[in-house]
Amino acid sequence: MITIVPTLDCNFKCIYCYESNCKDRYYMTRDTAEHIIKYIDTFTPNGGMLRITWFGGEPTLALKLIYYISDAVSDILLRKNASYFSMIVTNGYLLDKKAALRLRSYGVEEACITIDGCAESHDIRRPLKSGKETFDTIIKNIIDISDIMNVCIRYSVDRDNMEEFSKFLDILEETNIKEKIRIEIIRIEAYSYSDSIVKNRELSTCEFSKVYPELVKQVIERKIKIDFLPTQNRTSCSALLSNHVVIAPRGELHKCIYTVWNSAESFGRVDKFSKLNENLVKWMNASPTDNQDCKNCKVLPICVGGCLRSMVINDTVFNDSEDRCIQHKYNIEKLIKLKYIQSIFEK
Template sequence: MALEGAEARQVESLLDAPNSENSAHYHGLRRQLLEKGFLIPAEVNERDYLQNWHGQAQQPNRHLSLTIIPTLACNFRCRYCYQEHQPETMGPEVEEAVLNLAATRLGEDGTLSVTWFGGEPLLQIGRIERLTARFRRLCDQRKARYSSQIITNGYLLDRAMAERLRGCRINHAQVTLDGPQPVHDRRRPLADGSGTFDTILANIEAAAALVPIHLRINVDQTNRKGIPAILQQVADMELTNKVHPYLGRTYPYTGVCLEVAGDCLADADFALLELETTMELIEQGFLAYRAPRAISTYCMAEKANACVVTPHGSLLKCWNEASDPKAAVGHLLQPADDRMRRNAACWARRDIFQLECADCRLLPICMGGCPYLYYKTGRLHCHAWKSHLDESLAVYYYIKRLEQERDITKNFGELVEDVKAAVALS
C-alpha cells in the first residue's frame, strides 16, 4: 500500500486506535489493513503463531533442502576464506548415498531445493549434471517441485558452462566481485596468485543471458570505498536487469581466517553501508530490491529436513563447517556416533522465544539471526534493519514508488503502441 495526504492520515488514525468509533468511517481502509497484516484481530497472538510456525519447520516434513559440496578443492585463494583447502572430491559411493537420502526424505507433493557449494563446485560440473538428472526424475515420481542454485567464484562460468547450468535448471548463480580490478584481484586471486577480475567480469556478461546472476560483494574496511565503482562498471555493461548485486560481510567464521577480524565491519556500520549501497543501486539503475520477508527459521541449520553433504559423506548443519571433520551431525556411509549426536543436540538447544528476540518487532524477518554465530560467540547477530529501521523503511517506500512509476511508464507505452496499431488498421 502506498498512501499520501488524507488517506495516509486516516491510516495513522486507524493504526493508533483501530477499535475507536471513528474507525467505522474508514471501513474500506480498515479491511485493507487487516488483509495486509498491518492490523491483527484481537484474538490472534502473533508470537504464538510465529512460535508454532518455527516449531513446525524444525520437525520432519515432506520438503527437503540439501547443500551439496561435490568438492572442497578450489582454484582460488581468497584472503578471507574460512575453509581449509583440501583436494577432496565426491566419489560414486557418496553420490549414490546422496540420492538414497533424497529418496528417503522427500515426500509426495513436496519440494527438493539444492544448493551447489564448494570449494568450487564447477570443478565437478559432470557430477552436478548426473545428480541433477536423477533428482529431477525423483521429483517427477513424487510430484515434487525441484529448484536449485549454485554458489561459484565465477572463473569457470563462461557461456558454455552457463549452457550446462541452464540444462541443470539452475535458478540463479551467485558470483562474487569484491570491487574494481585492483581491489578484487588482491582479495580473490587464483591459487598461483594471478588475477581473476577480468575473466569473471567477462563471464558474467556472457552467462547473464542464460542464468540470472546474483552478484555478491564481500565487504570490510579495506574495500568498502570501491562499491560504487564496481556497480558503475556493471551498469555500463547494460546488465542492470540481469545482474542483482548485494553486499556480503566478511567475518572470521573459523580459525582459518582469523587474520581478517580487524578489518570486519561492526553490525551498525554494515547496516548503514547496506543502506548507502541500496541508494547507489538506484542511482545506477538497479531497481530490483530484495525486501525482507517473514521466515520460519533463519536458515537451514534449524530445519529438521535440511543438511549439508560433504564430499566424503558427512552431514552438517552449516556450510561454515564444511572442512571440519569433527562437526558432523551424521554420515551417509557410517552409523551416527556419540560426537555426531552431541553436535546435533547442540544445534537444537537455542530457543529464540526464551531470548530477547521474543519481544523484538523484527522477529518475523530475523528469527534470531545466524545460529552458527550465536553458538560460536554467545551473542545474537540481529537483522541489519534493527540498526536503522526508519531509514530502511523510507528507502523501501522510495523504491516501491519508483517501481510503480516504471510500471506506469511501461503500461502507457504499450497503450500508445496499441493506439498506433489501431490507427494503422483503420
C-alpha cells in the same frame, strides 16, 4: 532443502576465507553421489518441493559430479511430480557459457557470484592460487551467462572497498547487464586466524548497518534489482530450518555450511542416516529465547536469533567478538523508507 558440497577444494586463494583453515581437498566420489541420490529419492515426497544449493569450496571444480547427480534428480522429480529449484554459489571463474547451458538444462536456475570491489581490489583479495587476476574473467562470464540463468552478484563490503561500489555499478551499466542481474550486499567477515590487515578492514554489523542503506540507495537509483528487506519465508540462517541439511564431500551430514570441514560436528552420514543424534539435537534445541537480549529484541521475529552456529558451537574459527545480530536491528526504519523509494523507481 539440501546444500551439497562436492568438494572443499578451491581454485582461489582468498585472503579471508574460513576454508583456508581446512586442509581437506577431498572430492566427492561417485559412490557418495549414489547415496545422495537415494537420500533425495527417499525424502522427496510425491508432489513436494526440492531445493538444492551447490556450494564449496568451489563447486565448479566438480561439474561432472554436479551433472551426474542433477541428471538422476531430474528422473526423481519427473517420477514424483515434484517442484524444483536449484542454485550454485560460486566464485564465477569457471562458470562460462558452456557450463551455464549444461547446468540450466538440469534445472540450476541461479548463480550467486561473489565480487570484492573493482578489479584492483578484487584481484588482491580473490586471486587464483597461482596469483593470477580473476575480475575480468568473472565479469566476462557474467555477461555471457546472464541470458541463460539468473545471476546474483554478491558484493562483499569492508572499510577499503565500500567507496568503490559506485564505480562497480558503473561497470555493470557499461556492460549492459544491469537489467539482467540482481545485487546482494554483504559484509566481509574476518576469522580468528585472519591476518591483522583483514581484521582491520572488517566492518562490525552495527557499522555495516550504517553503510548499507546508502549502498542500497545507489542500486535503487540505477534501477538494478536488489532485495534488502527480510520476508516471512526467510530466516537469517538456513540451519534454523528443520528440513535443511548440508552434505559434505565425504557424505557427512551437517546443519551448517561452516562446519563441513569439521567431521566432529556432523550428525550422521548420507548412507547411514539416523533421525536422532546428539549433534543434531543440540542444533534443533538451540533457541534465541534462551538469550535475554534476543528475547527482548524488536527484530526477533525476522531474525530468529541470527547465526545459529554461534549459539551452539564454541570454537576459534570466528572472532571471539563475533556479532551474530542482523543489521536490521539497527537500520530497519531506513530500509522501509528505501522500499518506498524503490517502488517509485520501479513505476
